[in-house]
Amino acid sequence: MEKFTVLTGVAAPIAMPNISTDLIAPSHFPGKKPEEAIVMSFKDKLFANLRYFPDGTPKPDFVLDSPRYQGARILLTGENFGCGSSRETAVWSLQEAGIACVIAPSFGDIFHDNSFQNGFLPLRVPADDIDRLTKGLARTNASELTVDLEKRELRVSGMAPIAFDLPDNRRIPLMEGLDQLRFMLRSADDIAAYENRASTERPWSFAAAGG
Amino acid sequence: MAHTPFERIWDRHVVKDYGDGRSLVFIDRHFLQEATSGRAFDRLRAENLPVRRPDLTVGTIDHSISTLPGRTLHSFAAGVARNVAMHKNCADFGVRLFSIDSPHHGIVHVAGPNLGFAIPGSTYVCGDSHTASCGGVGAWAWGIGTSEVMQVLATQSLILRKPRTMRATFNGRLSKGVYAKDMILALIGRYGIEAGVGHTVQYAGPAISALSVEGRMTVANMSIEFGARGGLVGADDTTFEYLHGRELAPKGAEWDRAVADWRRLYDLGDAMFDREIEIDCSTLGPQVSWGTTPQDVIGVNETIPDPSSIADPTRKAMTERAIDYVGLTPGTPIAGTPIDVAFIGSCTNGRLSDLEAAAAIAKGRKVAPHVKALVVPGAAHVKAAAEAAGLDKIFIEAGFEWREAGCSMCVAAGGDIVPPGQRSMSTSNRNFEGRQGPGSRTHLASPAMVAAAAIAGCIADVRTMMH
The missing domain is CATH 3.30.499.10 (Aconitase, domain 3)
Structure with missing residues (x-):
């Protein structure tokens, strides 16, 4: 997995709370048949219901389609981003579109965990700070924001840096690009010992799938 | 402790x-x-x-x-x-x-x-x-x-x-026409879709104890709509x-x-x-969602919220957006809103007791001519038990389609989709924008309420159809 240390890129604001994983990565594409939509890239389906009318014609005002936000790497958005379905395609779709970080006051639990599994940063930042960042970015032409995991701060030119909290058990694996499966496999002996113990204590919990 | x-x-x-x-x-x-x-x-x-x-x-x-x-x-x-x-x-x-x-x-x-x-x-x-x-x-x-x-x-x-741990206590007894689905919708409506984030919720209290295991599954099913990954009884x-x-x-x-x-x-x-949080079930009536998140819930005899009466700017904007998406008028009663589609099924409400509650309303009545109505059993064993009890015949005679088990219209799966702009009354769990298909408008409710809406052709209080 790619290491995430310092990211500088265009940050696009989507000022909307409760963006569900259904909205991020819809199972359908407006105006297309299911068998056409299923073979489309995740990137092309990203936010399709915010981006297109139900008949498939583009909406004129979707932020990621405006010239200013081409190549966006970061999203600034509202509370509870990624609520709903467990679909990991929500993370994969954002990544395929070049986005590596979403900054929001809060996140849906499953999306939040899925993000870290893919080296993608869902960064919790208070709404007031997001407002300040959005206003600061609106003043600059470049729209660029820096997310610095080493210093734990957000930087926009012309503004004082904004510090953020991220526990080390989230931050360090991201910075090291650690693959969680590899890490877990190191505990194989512990798992085997647990199985031996638990299958004696609670035999009814084992051999469940039947024949 | x-x-x-x-x-x-x-x-x-x-x-x-x-x-x-x-x-x-x-x-x-x-x-x-x-x-x-x-x-x-x-x-x-x-x-x-x-x-x-x-x-x-x-x-x-x-x-x-x-x-x-x-x-x-x-x-x-x-x-x-x-x-x-x-x-x-x-x-x-x-x-x-x-x-x-x-x-x-x-x-x-x-x-x-x-x-x-x-x-x-x-x-x-x-x-x-x-x-x-x-x-x-x-x-x-x-x-x-x-x-x-x-x-x-x-x-x-x-x-x-x-x-972290949370206990949601459901006090009192459910009255007639009120079900497990109404309990969980009321909880989410009152406390919000983020209230459970980071918690495992234990659902407790006399109204939970009185539920069948199937009803308890309906409550626990929507833990994620409450923000909680896990919830148990x-x-x-x-x-x-x-x-x-x-x-x-x-x-x-x-x-x-x-x-x-x-x-x-x-x-x-x-x-x-x-x-610790609680809900009083003794005063609870049938619930229905009006907007685009599962916290947008009102009683069937209540009116669509009016954004002009909301002070908080974010909440006001959310409400305006939701009302615009679902195509409703602020301040008007939700009952009487015409529907196009009625969907009975899903992991929330696709079990035998759900189909029994819906069939009790459908029996001897007809689905309104303009409504497409589907009953999709949640599993093969549900379908078999329903057919053994003759529920399939009740539904078919009333004008519902009787399907094979699957996720179906809950998530616009398997070809079962709500067309753009159409209004669906659904026993499923999510009323998000686009969830039942691009441009679909979803109202969440209990199986009995969805059957009542299919027959009335509009959102209706199921209690008026019960004897």
């Missing part, structure tokens, strides 16, 4: 404490479905890893299939590749698969408890956010992503941060009676030992929860 049942379950499943707030937790039960497991198996192949515990793993196919009578794995073109891959993956890795020809086939969260695969006190996961349904039998069950599915396949464990005699003798449930002396253990596990004593 006395431990809560959830904390006891947590403690007995910790394989290893990493000492930094994370623990490796053993997974007792893993139910796979085809839509979220494909890439997980791909990774196992790439790493040349086996499934560590095929004896603790089963699979089914629920999202990518047509529900039309006579369907095969190939009937829904967009799902064929996934369905074929699921068969191959389960065969290659030795996982028992309940495919569409099995009497145990069904939506994963309807099939799991029916099989006795979900048991009290177990850690139970599936790559689907509504896995908490199995909390209805006292399993600590939660939804996971595809990376986690892969990790459970490879290691039978997950790295977790211990959730204490196992009691109702639970044990439900589980006893099921295909994969413990048998004989093991069963007796298990029940004794489960009673101790769920003895609440003076357990202290991190947060």
